[in-house]
Amino acid sequence: MTLPRVLVVVPTYNERENLPMLVSQVLAHDGFRMMIIDDASPDGTGELADRLEGEYPGRIQVLHRTGARGLGRSYIDGLQQAVTQDVDLICQMDADLSHNPDYLPALAAAAAEHDVVIGSRYLNGVSVVNWPLHRIFLSAFANKYIRAVTQLTPRDCTSGFRCWRRDALARLPLRGMVSDGYAFLVEMLYEAQRSGCRIGEVPIIFVERAQGHSKVSTPVLLESLVIPWRLVLRRTR
């Protein structure tokens, strides 16, 4: 069997300490390339990404965003470009090493049978390392809430570690998506389930970042509470 051609899309904001390790671990896999979408990080992550592009010729693309920053906006810009490229699979993951690149081949393999495969923290109980108890409860509650409101079936609807078949991702209405923070991940999955995508999950152990800072803010969390209702109401109208 020939190896799939995989593009790994990674949004970054102030991830200077994490990016070199991430790049070397992702690109250790044959047939993998990366797209780094940097939001003009004040810590110089964008320039670092350009240097890494020189170290791995032909295997890294860097998208430098200007203007309003945001995780959802970054993914929309990056994924719209990604689906036009000559690749079989498109993965998305965080830059902070919470998502171990060692799982990428398992996600890619499961994409033979699914249109999107989620790296899931909640398949065998809770597989999260170094989260305080309140964060575990918050995430578990968020998933229960989202699944109840939207009728989404995966155990982990908020995981940012995913692998898509390029053709399935290309069919999603990326341009029309309304959420910007983590809710964007829920919106993508909602549209995928609605369009009949086969959704799979493989277990991962999520490890909380050791370097850099979280970008989770109160408005972003509130958006996650509102978006499930917006998605459902948009479809029933």
Ligand SMILES: Nc1nc2c(ncn2[C@@H]2O[C@H](COP(=O)(O)OP(=O)(O)OP(=O)(O)O)[C@@H](O)[C@H]2O)c(=O)[nH]1
């Ligand atoms: N381009 C871009 N990337 C972002 C933005 N906000 C967060 N990211 C990236 O999105 C990924 C997830 O963000 P994190 O801050 O790790 O969010 P989290 O995992 O929920 O929080 P932590 O507990 O700190 O890990 C990381 O790769 C970030 O660098 C943004 O506004 N623009």
Ligand SMILES: [Mg+2]
């Ligand atoms: Mg993180």
